[in-house]
Structure formats: C-alpha cells, structure tokens
Amino acid sequence: MKILKFGGKSLANNGIDKVINIIITTLQQEPIAVVVSARANTTDELEMLLEKAANGNDYLPYFEKFKEEQNYNFEVSLESELQLLEKLLEGVSLLKDYSPKTKDLVLAQGELMSAKIVSALLQRKGVKSRFVDSREIFKTDAVVGNAQIINEVSEAKTRALFATIPADTVAIVTGFIAATEKGDTTTLGRNGSNYSAALLANYLNANELQNYTHVDGIFTANPELVPEAKIIRNLSFEEANELANFGASILHAKTIIPLIEKNIPLRIKNTFNAEDAGTLINNENTQEGIKSISVLKNNALIVLEGRGLLGEVGVDARIFRALAQKQISVSIISQGSSERGVGLVVASKDAQLAKAALDEEFSHDFYTNDVSEVSIIDNVSVVSIVGQPLSTFHHPYNALIRNQIVPLLINNAVTGKNVSLVLKTELLHKALNVIHGEIFGVSRRINLVIFGKGTVGGTLINQVIEAHNNILQRKNISLRIVAIADSHNILTNAKGIGAQWKEDFAAQAVPYSLETLQAFVSEHHLENLIAVDVTASKTFVENYIPLIKSGYDLVSANKIANTIDYSFYQELREALKQHQKTYLYETNVGAGLPLIDTIRLLHHSGENITRIKGIFSGTLSYLFNTFSAENKPFSEVLQHAINSGYTEPDPREDLCGNDVGRKLLILARELDLGNEFTDVKIQNLIPENLREGSVSDFLSRLDEFNAPYEAIKKQQAPDHVLRYVGDLHGNLASTDTVQLDVSLVSVPRNSALGQVKGADSIFEIYTESYGDNPIVIQGAGAGASVTARGVFGDILRLAEKSIH
Numbered sequence: 001m002k003i004l005k006f007g008g009k010s011l012a013n014n015g016i017d018k019v020i021n022i023i024i025t026t027l028q029q030e031p032i033a034v035v036v037s038a039r040a041n042t043t044d045e046l047e048m049l050l051e052k053a054a055n056g057n058d059y060l061p062y063f064e065k066f067k068e069e070q071n072y073n074f075e076v077s078l079e080s081e082l083q084l085l086e087k088l089l090e091g092v093s094l095l096k097d098y099s100p101k102t103k104d105l106v107l108a109q110g111e112l113m114s115a116k117i118v119s120a121l122l123q124r125k126g127v128k129s130r131f132v133d134s135r136e137i138f139k140t141d142a143v144v145g146n147a148q149i150i151n152e153v154s155e156a157k158t159r160a161l162f163a164t165i166p167a168d169t170v171a172i173v174t175g176f177i178a179a180t181e182k183g184d185t186t187t188l189g190r191n192g193s194n195y196s197a198a199l200l201a202n203y204l205n206a207n208e209l210q211n212y213t214h215v216d217g218i219f220t221a222n223p224e225l226v227p228e229a230k231i232i233r234n235l236s237f238e239e240a241n242e243l244a245n246f247g248a249s250i251l252h253a254k255t256i257i258p259l260i261e262k263n264i265p266l267r268i269k270n271t272f273n274a275e276d277a278g279t280l281i282n283n284e285n286t287q288e289g290i291k292s293i294s295v296l297k298n299n300a301l302i303v304l305e306g307r308g309l310l311g312e313v314g315v316d317a318r319i320f321r322a323l324a325q326k327q328i329s330v331s332i333i334s335q336g337s338s339e340r341g342v343g344l345v346v347a348s349k350d351a352q353l354a355k356a357a358l359d360e361e362f363s364h365d366f367y368t369n370d371v372s373e374v375s376i377i378d379n380v381s382v383v384s385i386v387g388q389p390l391s392t393f394h395h396p397y398n399a400l401i402r403n404q405i406v407p408l409l410i411n412n413a414v415t416g417k418n419v420s421l422v423l424k425t426e427l428l429h430k431a432l433n434v435i436h437g438e439i440f441g442v443s444r445r446i447n448l449v450i451f452g453k454g455t456v457g458g459t460l461i462n463q464v465i466e467a468h469n470n471i472l473q474r475k476n477i478s479l480r481i482v483a484i485a486d487s488h489n490i491l492t493n494a495k496g497i498g499a500q501w502k503e504d505f506a507a508q509a510v511p512y513s514l515e516t517l518q519a520f521v522s523e524h525h526l527e528n529l530i531a532v533d534v535t536a537s538k539t540f541v542e543n544y545i546p547l548i549k550s551g552y553d554l555v556s557a558n559k560i561a562n563t564i565d566y567s568f569y570q571e572l573r574e575a576l577k578q579h580q581k582t583y584l585y586e587t588n589v590g591a592g593l594p595l596i597d598t599i600r601l602l603h604h605s606g607e608n609i610t611r612i613k614g615i616f617s618g619t620l621s622y623l624f625n626t627f628s629a630e631n632k633p634f635s636e637v638l639q640h641a642i643n644s645g646y647t648e649p650d651p652r653e654d655l656c657g658n659d660v661g662r663k664l665l666i667l668a669r670e671l672d673l674g675n676e677f678t679d680v681k682i683q684n685l686i687p688e689n690l691r692e693g694s695v696s697d698f699l700s701r702l703d704e705f706n707a708p709y710e711a712i713k714k715q716q717a718p719d720h721v722l723r724y725v726g727d728l729h730g731n732l733a734s735t736d737t738v739q740l741d742v743s744l745v746s747v748p749r750n751s752a753l754g755q756v757k758g759a760d761s762i763f764e765i766y767t768e769s770y771g772d773n774p775i776v777i778q779g780a781g782a783g784a785s786v787t788a789r790g791v792f793g794d795i796l797r798l799a800e801k802s803i804h
Contacts, residue, residue: 001031003206005175005197009214010271011114012040013072018271020121022212023170027127033162033171033204035197036118038110042070046085046106053092063089070113076120081109100144104177105185108135111174111193119172128169134196137161138178140186147178147186149199154178158203173200194255198266202258209259209266217268217279218243218251221293225429226436232279232291239291240266240281242386242418256281289387293435296331296382300351301408301422304358305341306371315342322361328354332382332411332420343409345422351376380408381428384420385435393419399438401580403527404551405431430525437527444476446799447526449483449517449552452534453505456557457484459788460534464795465499477799482526485512487537492517494524514543518550530798533558534791541568544583545575554583555794557787562588563662566674582801584794589616589663590761592790593779599670599765602775607767611774612667612728614763615756616660616742618780619646620685620724622759624744627709628721634709635702642699646759650695657682657724660742664726671728674735683743685724716746723753752776759783 004026006019016039026032038046045066052059067082088106092098098106115131122129137158140147165171175193178186188195194211201209218240219229235243237260244251259266260283269278304319316333319342323330332345346354358374365371385396390412400407400421409422423431437444450461464479471477480496489509491497497504521529531547533540533556541561544554561572562585576583586596602609615621619641626637641647647654661680668675684691687708690698713722725745731737747754756762756778764774780786 001033001204001206002026003033003035003197003201003204003209005035005193005209005211006037006118006271007193007211007213008037008040008042010212011036011038011118015214015271016117016121018274019118019212020125022271022274023118023122024125024127026210027170031167033173033200033206034118035173035175035193035200036111036114037175037193038107039070039114039117042110042114043107045069046110047103049085049089050092050098050103050106053089054096054098056093056096059089059093074117074121076117078113078116081113081116085109101184104144104187107187108174108177108185111176115172115174122170122172128166130165130169130171132161132171132173134174134177135179135183135185138188138196138199139181140178140188142180142184142186144186146189147180149178149188150181153181154199155203158200162204188254191251194251195258198255198258198264201264202262205262206264209264211266211268212271212274213268214270214272216270216273216276218281218292220291220440221432221436222295225295225432226293228433228436228440230440233277234284235279235281235291236285237281237283239386243292243294291387293432293439294384294386295428295432296384297425297428298348299331299345299380299382299422300348300354301377301380302344302346302351302354302358303341303373303375303377304344304362304371305373305375306362306365307369318361319344319358322357323354326350326353326357328357332409332422334409334411343422345380345382345409348378351378377408377424379425380422381425382420382422383428383431383435384418385439386418388419388439389417390419396435396438399434400431403430403434403529404579405434430527433525434527444528444799445478445480446528446530446795447480447482447521448530448532448795449485450481450532450534451485451540452532452537453484453486454534455784456787456791457534458502459784460532460791461497461501462499463788463792465497465501467792471796475796475800477796479795479799482524483517483520484509485517487535487540490517492520494520494526514546514550521550528799529553530555530795532556532791532795534788536560544572548572548575548579548581548583551579551581553581553798554585555791555798556583556585557587557791559585559588559659559662559666561585562666562669563677566669566676569669582798584798585666586794587787587790588666590763590777591618591780591783592786592793593761593763593777595763595777596666596670598775598777599667602765602767603671607769609671609732609765609767610729611732611766612726612763613753613766613774614726615723615753615761616663616726616763617654617724618759618761618783619654620660621756621761622646624722624724625757625759627713628723633703634705638702638705650698652686652691652698655685656691657684657742660724660726661740664728664740664742668728668738668740671732673732673738675738675740679735680740680742685744712744719749720746721749721754723747723756725753752778 010019023034049059049063052062070078088102119129119131137154139150139153175196176187178188180186197209217231219231221229223229237256240251241256244256263283265280265282267278267280270276328346328350330344330346334343355374355376362371405427407421407423411420450457461481461484464481468479471479482494483490483492484497484501484505488511490512491505491509529552531552531554535558538560544561589595623637623641627634642651661682665675665677665680687704690701690704723745727741730739752764753762760778760780762778764776766774
C-alpha cells in the first residue's frame, strides 16, 4: 500500500478538492492510507488565540472568525473540537496563563478537524473512509511539544487497528499528534505530520510514502526566495536526512529515519501539479555534489566573551549543562581563541532564557573578570549548503563578500561536506540568491544602474538590451538594467528594463535620491550591483564613494573623478580598497581603445614607462588631419566638423585643450604620480579674441581662425603635418620632475603620428625594455557608439570578475 500525506497548504480552501481527487485516483490503483496536517494556517491561528487569551486580550472575535474558516462550506460537524477549544481558551483567559500540556491539546484540534473534514468529503463522493485519531495508535513519552515515540507499543497498536479496516476503506489519520499511554495528548513538534506519515509507512510496510505539498518537490533552494532554484529529481536517504537536519522546511528532521529502516521510498509531490513526478528519495546513491541550500529562520546568536575563556578547560561543558537544564537546544557552536569567545545559535524564543542561564552559570566568572559579557544578536538565520566541501567554499564566500554580506559565524560539518553560515535575517534573501547563483551554475544576475541617458548613455542602454540573450548564452551572465536615471528622475524595474525604455522613462520615471535608490535595491534584494556613470556631470562624482559603500562596483565614462584634486582621487581608491570594490574607466582616455588597461598592466608588472605621447582627441585629430591634407581654410574644416557632430555644442570646449589635458593627467595618475590639473601645460587653440562671448557670436566669427593657422601651416618643414599632441615626458619617477604638455606640433608625414587618418586617436607608449620602439595603440577615438562599446566592455569585465 501507499501512504499519502497532505500538508496544510494543500488542505486550504483552494486545494482541498484537489486533495480529494488525488486520493480517489490513487485509490483506484492500489490500497492507501492518508495522513493530514491541520488546514492552512490553523496551527498558527490556534497559537495566536492562546496568546491573546493568556494576555487578557479579547480573543472572541478572532475565535468566531476561526470557526467560520474551519466550517467553510463543508457542512461537517466540528462541534466537539470547537466546544473543547472554547472551554480551553476560556480557562486560559481566566488564569492568564496556560501549561505546555494545554497548548498541545489546543493545537491537536487542528489535525482532528482536518481529518474529519477530509473523511466526510470522501464519503460524499462515495468513497469509504474512516477517521483515525492518531492518539489511539501513536504512543509517546510525557514530554510535551516535542514528544518521543515509543515504537514497539505504537507499531503494535497501529497494526491492530488497521487490521480492522477493510481494504476498500481509506483511513484518514491525523498527523502531528499522539498521546501518552495514560491518554494525555502530546505533539511531535512543528512539521511533525511528516514524521507521523513516515511512522505509519514504517509500521504498515508501505511500498512508498507520497508527501503532497504546494511545490513540485525539493529544490536547490526555496523557490519563493530564489526564483532560479531548480528541482532535484533524485536524492539519497543520506542527503535528504542532511537537508532535514539543516532545516529544509519540506522535511521533518526525524522523517527519514523510519523510512530508512524499511527502505521505503519517499516522493515529494505538488497537490496543485499532481502530474509532475516530484522528487524521489530512496536508498540509491546519487551523483556527488552540492544538493541544496536550506534555511533555518527565527534564530538568535548568543555570544559569550571573556579573557578567561582562552584555554579554559570545561567551558563548553558548563555552557551545554546550563542550557540543557533549561531544555534549550543549540544548533551551532563556534569558538575562536583569538576572539576569546564562544558563539551559540539557539531559537529566538529561547534567547533570553539562554542568556539568563549563562549569566547565572558564569556569575562568578563575571566577578573575576574572566567573562566580560553574554550578549544576544537577534533576528539571525542559518544558511546551510548541503554537499558543500570546505575546499571550494571560497567561491560562495567571496561572492558574499563582494556583495557586502559578511557572515556572523561559519560552521563546517564533521563530514566536511556541509557548510553553515549565520547571517542577519535582513540579508538572507539577497544572500541566498548570491550563493545559489555561485554554486549551481545558473545564470549569474548582474544588476546595472545606469546614470545618464544622453547620446552615449542611450546607445549603451540599447547595446546592453540587444546583447542580453547572446551574453546569457555565451557567458551564462544575465545583465539586467534595473534602473536608468538622469539628473532628476529615475526609472526602475527589479526584473529588468526592456527595449521600450524611452517610452517607459517618459511615462514612469520619478524624482529620486541615492537614498530612494538604495531603498529600491534593498526592497528587491538586488545583488552584484554595478553603477554606470555616462554623464559628464561635475557634481555626480560626489556620489561615487556613497555608491561604493552601498555595495556597487563602478564603471565610468566621466573623466571628472580622475582629474579633480588628488586628495579625492586617493580617497576614492581607499574606499574601493576598504569595501573590496572595483572602478573601471577605460573610456576616460581613448574611448574604446585598451589604453588605460595596457598602461596599468605594464606599470604594475614593473615595466618602467619613460614616455607616453599621442593624439588624445578624435575631434582635434579630424580637424588637423583634414587641415593638413587638404587645401582648405581652417574655418571651413572646423565648420564641417561642427555640422557633422564631431564637436561639442560649443566647439571651444574641444579647442581649449582642457579635455586632452584631463586625459593626460589621468595617465599620469595611473603611473602613481600625484599631479594636479594645474600642472598640465595646455596650448589653447582658440585665438584670445574668441575665447569669451556667446556660442552664436563665436560661430559667426570662425573666419578669424584662418590667418593664424594658415601661417602655422606654412612655417612647417617639408612633408610635415600638424597634430595636437599630449605628451607625458621627463623623469616619470616623481611628481615634481614629470612634464605634462598639450600642444600643437608639426611631425613628419610618415611618422606614426603623421600617418593618422580621419578621427582616429593614437598613443605611443615608450618603456625601458622597448627602447626607441614604442608600443602603439591606434583606432577610433571618438563617437557615441565606440565610447558606449568601451563602457560595455568594462561592464562585462566586471561581470566576469564577479562570478570567479
């Protein structure tokens, strides 16, 4: 025969018809017995009623609502159970207290009513059924709340009772509850209905136990917390036992043992998707590896600190003796000699009692100053990675640290294949997603917040959205834009912003601050955060350090942060180091060219860079390439560049040379030189009489460029051309001896700088090893698409770093 067990959510109003159909369908194939939990939230509601009555609160309106919920439209008599509850609650209300024995009796009524309802509904469908009060067959010791089964007596009574039930009659057995041999009601602990079903399967030699719940089976993590969790189709008894012990909510810690004894398979199935095969648990070995992440909530961490704990014999024995006397169970213990402390994880409800017990036990040690404090860290959860060997634990651990999730305590099982972390519960949801993505090989989510939606920003947004599926397929990385912001408003979507982002921004964007952004991130437990700055804002860089402290890595096309005062430059790097974050800004110099990365690699490898020279501006490259090659007035070349969108709206921002100067300063600082922008000598290309005034006035007087630049052009040596060059030279070993020059120079036409065409940039990197033969990097140095692609490259580098 088969044993079918149905959980509380299956027996809720929206599921009970499905339960009846499953029972009928299964019964047509073979004999069965059914074990039921209390319906839906019945047990929690009974506990609530007890507390209200004990506290002297008016519980009667809640009790009336409870009765309505239990009766629903079933037309089943629950009068005896409800009358007993009424009397018990009245007594508790008068006494303002209740005993554990009373609590067990109150809670037992949930299963009794549930079994009566299922039995009656089956009979209405023409199915013979018999209500079985498990207190008649399951006998326990006198411990209340978590009684221990007396197996020999219980098995004998179970076999005797079932011998009287005809084969065509379904027994509907109450889960969770039992009785002492004197007849006093006891309970088997929360989720004890699973244990009841396992015991019944054992005593009746069932061929399978089917546990019906509200999910398809056992998953790699709780799918309500981790959307990417995958179902586990097969588990061994040993693995399931580990999951149960480490808090898998679908299993009771004692459920597996009765099944192992008789080699009875356990199948976890979904009442609401009964056709699915679910998860099968049996004695067959499965492939080794990490199986699941389980969670124990509602815990507290008790920390015992003191100098006298160091090397003191018997401290552990004293701790456990003191807690055992108060019947307090410890799930995890950790000691650290360097911290001279002991950490203990207990249930939250036991925390104050545990502290009081330890305060009493170590009262003399407080007097001698050997123990300094017993403290409670409340609201903690235990995350257990079942099957995680300690040898590879650094992968999920590093992922947690990158996301600013620091475990309070780490514990490794004796087998070396399970690791448990104690975390603040507020970090649990985010931690589960980080760990799951790291260890199960599902796509790692990288969440992007993009500041700036102008030409470069808008291009980048489109590039990321268009490339999402390709990157997911090739790299197993899910790049999601979760927020797009301009200087005033922000559009957010925790599941990812799509191709209609412009329309959505116009319709849905709202004013924001960093605080409201962080509230959105926290609400949705977003991990692996990258802030992308594609603004040119001088003030936005003030947000960089707060963003780093909030858990973001940074990618920026904005040069300001790297060129304002050196003290901020250093403070930013210190924040990155302290919070273990990364800041990439390859597009600050050379748009999409790999210049900064090359210089950084050479410098950090010990290569002595002696000079960096090049054409840093794509706009000015185009201007002087064209002016040198064609017989046209400078004003005509400049006007064409303006009309083609190569320049800023005010071309003087390009022609003043400050942009090239900032780029040169960035490279100097990459070489650990502490120069300021004032150290850069910049040749301003704008005639003095055109440097002031409105843009329109400037644009109307472009002819005034012609005479001076024609003169410069004619003064060149034969076969020379004009180039606007940044030059980092001199003694690069010291801030005081380096020279940073930005100027218009004449170079041979056949030289590396002289051969540049169009709007290309070119950089010559001279090193001690390469001598007079520089490393040359050349390519498109401007354009929204090129810059956006360079920013995208930095994002991908960060994304790949976050998963290794």
